[in-house]
Amino acid sequence: MTTSTPGRVLLVARRPGAYPTIGDALAEASDNAVITIEGGDYAETVELSGLRVTLAAAGGATVVVDGRGADRPVFRAIGGTLVLEGIEILADGASAIQSHDTELTVRRCTVTGGRGPAIAIRGTTAFTVTGSVISAAEQGILVDGSPGRIEDTTVEDVTGDGITLGQGADPVVAGCTVTGSGLRGVYVYQYARPRIEGCVISRTGHEGIAVAHHGMPVIERCTITDTRGPGIAFASGCGGEVSGCRVANTAEPGIAIAEGATPTVSEAVDPGTVGDSALDDMLAELDAMIGLPEVKEEVRALVDELQVNEWRRRAGLPVGAAGHHLIFAGAPGTGKTTVARIYGKLLKALGVLPVGEFHEVTRRELVGQYIGHTAEKTATVFEEAKGGVLFIDEAYTLTRLAGSGGDFGQEAIDTLVPLMEDHRDEVAVIVAGYTDEMVDFLAANPGLASRFGKTIEFENYSPAELLAIFGRMAAAGDYELDPAAGPVLTEHFRRVSGDANFGNARDARLLFEKARTAQSQRLRLLGRMPAVEDLRGLHAADVEAAIAR
Numbered sequence: 001m002t003t004s005t006p007g008r009v010l011l012v013a014r015r016p017g018a019y020p021t022i023g024d025a026l027a028e029a030s031d032n033a034v035i036t037i038e039g040g041d042y043a044e045t046v047e048l049s050g051l052r053v054t055l056a057a058a059g060g061a062t063v064v065v066d067g068r069g070a071d072r073p074v075f076r077a078i079g080g081t082l083v084l085e086g087i088e089i090l091a092d093g094a095s096a097i098q099s100h101d102t103e104l105t106v107r108r109c110t111v112t113g114g115r116g117p118a119i120a121i122r123g124t125t126a127f128t129v130t131g132s133v134i135s136a137a138e139q140g141i142l143v144d145g146s147p148g149r150i151e152d153t154t155v156e157d158v159t160g161d162g163i164t165l166g167q168g169a170d171p172v173v174a175g176c177t178v179t180g181s182g183l184r185g186v187y188v189y190q191y192a193r194p195r196i197e198g199c200v201i202s203r204t205g206h207e208g209i210a211v212a213h214h215g216m217p218v219i220e221r222c223t224i225t226d227t228r229g230p231g232i233a234f235a236s237g238c239g240g241e242v243s244g245c246r247v248a249n250t251a252e253p254g255i256a257i258a259e260g261a262t263p264t265v266s267e268a269v270d271p272g273t274v275g276d277s278a279l280d281d282m283l284a285e286l287d288a289m290i291g292l293p294e295v296k297e298e299v300r301a302l303v304d305e306l307q308v309n310e311w312r313r314r315a316g317l318p319v320g321a322a323g324h325h326l327i328f329a330g331a332p333g334t335g336k337t338t339v340a341r342i343y344g345k346l347l348k349a350l351g352v353l354p355v356g357e358f359h360e361v362t363r364r365e366l367v368g369q370y371i372g373h374t375a376e377k378t379a380t381v382f383e384e385a386k387g388g389v390l391f392i393d394e395a396y397t398l399t400r401l402a403g404s405g406g407d408f409g410q411e412a413i414d415t416l417v418p419l420m421e422d423h424r425d426e427v428a429v430i431v432a433g434y435t436d437e438m439v440d441f442l443a444a445n446p447g448l449a450s451r452f453g454k455t456i457e458f459e460n461y462s463p464a465e466l467l468a469i470f471g472r473m474a475a476a477g478d479y480e481l482d483p484a485a486g487p488v489l490t491e492h493f494r495r496v497s498g499d500a501n502f503g504n505a506r507d508a509r510l511l512f513e514k515a516r517t518a519q520s521q522r523l524r525l526l527g528r529m530p531a532v533e534d535l536r537g538l539h540a541a542d543v544e545a546a547i548a549r
Contacts (some may be wrong), residue, residue: 004493007029007030007031007032007033007034007052007053007440008028008029008030008033008034009034009036009343009526010025010028010029010033010034010035010036011025011035011037012024012025012035012036012037012038012042013037013038013040013060014038014040015036015038016426018037018038021042021044021045022035022037022042022044022046022065022176023046024054025424026046026048026051026053027067029051029053031051031052031053032052032053033052033053033054034053034054034056035053035054035056036056036057036058037055037056037057037058037061037063037087038058038061038063039057039058039061039062039063039066040063041064041066041388041528042063042064042065042066043066043067044065044066044067044071044074045067045072045073045074045075046065046074046075046076046233047072047076047077048075048076048078048080048082048102049077049078049079049080050075050078050079050080051077051080051081051082052080052081052103053080053081053082053083053359054083054085054125055082055083055084055085055087055296055317056084056085056086056087056372057085057086057087060405061086062088063086063087063088064087064088064089064090065087065089065090066090067087067089067090067091067092067093067094067096067111068090068091068092068093069092069093070093070094071093071094072093072094073091073094073095073096073097073098073120074089074090074091074094074095074096074097075089075096075097075098075099075137076095076097076098076099077098077099077100077102077104078099078100078101078102079101079102080099080102080103081102081103081105082099082102082103082104082105082106083104083105083107083291084097084105084106084107084109085105085107085108085109085439086107086108086109087094087109087110088109088110088111088112089109089110089111089112090112090113091111091112091113091114091115091118091137092113092115093115094113094114094115094116095114095115095116095117095118095119095120096111096112096113096118096119096137097111097118097119097120098119098120099120099121099123099127100122100123101122101123101124101125101193102123102125102127103125103126103127104121104125104127104128104148105127105128105129105130106119106127106128106129106130106132107128107130107131107132108130108132109132109133109138110132110133110135110337111132111133111134111135112134112135112136112137112179113136113137114137114138115137115138116138116139116142116240116371117136117137117138117139117140117141117142117164118134118137118139118141118158119134119140119142119496120142120144121139121141121142121143121144121146121148122142122144122146122167123142123145124145124146124147125146126146126147126148127143127146127147127148127171128148128151129141129148129149129150129151129153130149130150130151130152130153131151131152131153132151132153132154133153133154133156134155134156134158134208135155135156135157135158135186136157136158137158137159138158138159138160139158139159139160139161139164140155140158140160140161140162140164140178140181141155141162141163141164142164142166143163143165143166143169143171143483144163144166144169145166145167145168145169146165146171147169147170147171148170148171148172149171149172149174150163150171150172150173150174150176151172151173151174151175151176152175152176153177154176154177154179155174155176155177155178155179155181155216156177156178156179156180157179157180157291158180158181158182159182159183160181160182160183161181161183161184161185161186161187162178162179162181162184162185162186162201162204163178163185163186163187164186164187164189164382165177165186165187165188165189165192165194165215165217165526166187166188166189166190166192166213166334167190167191167192168190168191168192168193169192169193169194169241170192170193170194170195171194171195172194172195173186173194173195173196173197173199174195174196174197174198174199175197175198175199176199176200177199177200177201177355177357178199178200178201178202178204179200179201179203180202180203180204181203181204181205182205182209183204183205183206184205184206184208184209184210185201185204185208185209185224185227185231186199186201186208186209186231187200187209187210188209188210188211188212188215189211189212189215190213190214190215190218190481191213191214191215191216192215192217193215193216193217193218193240194217194218195217195218195220196209196217196218196219196220196222196274197218197219197220197222197328198220198221198222199222199223200222200223200225200348200355200356200357201222201223201224201225201227202223202224202225202226202227202354202355202387203226203227204226204227204229205228205229206227206228206229207227207229207230207231207232207233207256208224208225208227208229208230208231208232208247208250209222209224209231209232209233210229210232210233210235211232211233211234211235211238211240211261211263212238213234213235213237213238214237214238215238215240216238216239216240217241218241218244219232219240219241219243220241220242220243220244220245221243221244221245222245222246223245223246223248223348223354223355224245224246224247224248224250224254225247225248225249225250225354225355225387226249226250226354227249227250227251228251229249229250229251229467230250230252230253230254230255230256231245231247231250231254231255232245232247232254232255232256232262233255233256233257233258234250234255234256234257234258234261235258235261236258236259236260236261237260237261238258238261238262238263238298239261239262239263239264240263240264241263241264241265242255242264242265242266243265243266246351246354247248247497248354250356252259255479258292268322273276275393275412278350279303279307279346279349279350281349282342282345282346283300283303283346285342285345286299286300286339286342286346289338289339290337290461290465290468290469290472291335291459291461291462291465291468292334292335292339292458292459293334293391294457294459295339295456295458296459298454298456299339299342299343299456302343302454303346303350306347306350306352307350310350310351310352324335324347324352324353324428324453325420325424325427325428325429325430325451325452325453326343326423326428326430326431326452326453326454326455326456327430327432327438327442327452327454327456328340328430328431328432328433328455328456328458329432329433329435329438329455329456329457329458330379330435330457330458330459330460331432331434331458331460331502331503331504331506332503332506333461333503333505333506333507333508333509334459334460334461334504334505335458335505335547336393336432336458337360337393337432339456340358340389340391340430340432341358341389341457343389343428343430344356344357344358344388344389344428345426346386347389353387353388353389353426353427353428354387355387355388356387356388356389357385357386357387357388357389358388358389358391359381359385359388359389359390359391359394360393361381361390361391361392361393362392362393362394362397363397363398363409363412364391364395365377365381365414366378366381366398366409366412367395367398367408367409367411368408368411369408371408371411373408373413374409374415375411375415377412378411378412378415378416378419379415379419379509381502382416382419382423382427385429386423386426386427386429387426387427388427388428389427389428389429389430390427390428390429390430391430391432391482392429392430392432393432393433394432394433394434395433395438395439396433396434396437396438396440396441397433398412398413398441398444399413399440399441399444400411410444410445412444413441413444413448413510415443416429416448417445417447417448417451420451421451423446424451427452431452435457438455459499460502460504461497461504461505463489463490463491463493463494463497464490464505466489466493466497466505466507466508467486467489467490467493469505469508470489470508470511470512473508473512474512474538477516478536478539479516479538480533480536480537480538481538482537482538482539482540482543484539484540484541485538485540485542485543488540488543488544488547489511489543491510492547495510503509511543511546511547512546514545514546514549515538515542515543515545515546516538516542517546518541518543518545518549519537519538519539519542521545522539522541522542522545523535
C-alpha cells in the first residue's frame with residue numbers, strides 16, 4: 001500500500017518573502033503542494049501537466065485570477081490533480097477552467113466570462129464542482145466522458161447551453177440552479193447517462209432539459225419553469241426516467257417525447273405538486289437544526305396550512321388569498337438565515353413558489369445615494385427575487401437614520417410595501433433583526449405591518465445547545481473534541497451569553513476557529529510530524545487557549 005507524501009505549503013502574496021504570482025509558486029511546487037493565495041488581483045494564466053496541487057484563497061480572502069485578454073484558458077490541467085477553492089476567475093478569450101483526465105475539484109469558486117464552456121471537463125477521471133457560480137460565459141459547464149458530481153452550483157446568464165453532458169458521461173448533477181440560458185438549460189447527448197436531481201431550471205431560450213443522440217438520464221425532483229421550449233424533451237432513440245418533477249409555464253407539451261424515444265415517466269409530473277419525499281427532506285433538514293423548538297413548530301404549522309390550501313385548490317374548493325411574508329425576530333446567530341433558506345425550499349416543494357431560490361440582501365443593496373436611486377435599486381432587487389425568498393437581514397437599519405434628511409432608507413420601505421402586496425403570490429419577503437428594533441421598523445410605514453402574516457421569535461441558544469453546535473462544527477471539520485473540553489465550553493457560553501453583543505452560533509463559530517488556531521500552534525511545537533490522531537485531536541487546552549484570546 002502506498003500513501004501520498006505531504007507536499008510543501010507555499011504562500012502567494014504581495015509582500016516580501018512570499019511568491020509574487022501563482023506561476024512563481026507552481027514553478028517550485030512538488031506533488032501534493034498546497035498553494036495559499038492572499039487577497040488581491042492576479043493577472044495570469046496557469047498551465048499544469050501531471051502535477052497534484054491545491055490552490056486555495058487564504059481564509060475568507062478575495063482572490064481574483066484574471067485571465068482576460070489571453071487566448072488560452074485561465075487554468076488548464078492535463079493529468080494529475082487540481083483543487084481550486086474560493087477563487088474568483090475571470091475569462092474572455094477561452095475557457096476559465098479546462099481539464100483533461102485530471103482529478104479536478106472546484107469548490108466555492110466564482111467563474112465569470114469565457115469563450116466556449118466556462119468549465120470544460122474531458123476524459124475518464126472523476127471530478128467535483130460544488131458550491132460555485134458560473135455566469136456571463138458562452139456556455140456553462142461541459143462534461144465529456146467523465147464521471148463525477150456537480151452540486152449546489154449556479155449557472156446563470158450564458159448565451160448557449162447551461163450544462164452539457166456528453167460522450168457517455170454519467171455524473172450526478174444535484175441541487176443546482178440553471179437560469180438564463182440562451183439555448184438549453186441542460187443538454188444530455190451522445191450516450192450520456194447522468195442523474196439530475198433536485199435541480200431548478202428556468203428562463204431558457206429552448207428546452208429546459210434536452211435529451212438527444214441516445215442519452216439516458218435519470219431526472220428526479222427537478223423544477224423546470226419559464227422555458228421557451230418544452231420543459232423536458234426526449235429525441236428519438238433516447239430513454240431514461242423522469243419522476244417527481246414539476247414542469248410549469250413552458251411551451252407545450254411540458255414533456256415532449258418523440259416517436260422512438262422510450263423514457264419512463266412516473267409520479268405524474270403535475271404543475272403545483274412534487275413528491276412528498278422532497279417535502280419530507282426539507283422538514284428533516286429543519287428538524288436536524290439544534291434547538292429552536294418553537295421556531296420549528298411555527299414553520300411546521302405554516303407548512304400544514306399551505307398543504308391543506310393546495311389540497312383545497314385541487315379539489316375545487318375556495319382558498320383565501322395568502323401572502324408568505326414573515327418577520328424573523330431575535331438576536332444574531334440564532335439560525336434565522338438558515339431557517340429562511342429552508343422555508344424557501346419548503347415553498348418550492350409545496351408548489352407555492354416556482355423556484356424557492358434564496359436572495360439575501362442588507363441595507364447596502366437597497367439604499368441608493370440620491371433621490372430616486374433607492375426606489376430603482378429596491379425594485380430591481382425585488383424583481384430578481386421573484387419566484388423565491390427575499391431575505392432582508394438587519395431590516396431595522398433602513399429606519400435607523402430616518403428623519404435625518406440625508407438618508408433614503410425610508411424610500412426603500414415605501415417602495416417595498418406596494419410590491420409586497422401586488423406580488424404576494426410570487427415572492428416571500430422575510431425581514432430579520434433584533435426584536436425591539438423590528439418594532440420601530442414596522443412603524444416606519446402605516447401599511448408595512450399588515451403585509452406580514454406572522455412574526456417568528458428566535459430565542460438565544462442555551463449553553464448546552466451551543467456546546468452541541470460547537471461539537472457539530474468540530475465533527476464537520478473531522479476533528480475529535482476532547483470530552484474534557486465540554487465543561488470548559490459550557491461554562492464559557494454560560495458566562496458570555498448574558499452579554500448584549502453575544503452572537504450565539506456566530507460566537508461559537510469564532511471560538512471554534514480560534515481553537516483550531518491554538519491546536520495548530522500546539523502541533524507546530526511537537527518537534528515531529530503529527531500523526532493523524534494528533535491532527536484530529538482538539539484538546540481542552542486548545543479550547544482554553546481560544547477562550548483566553
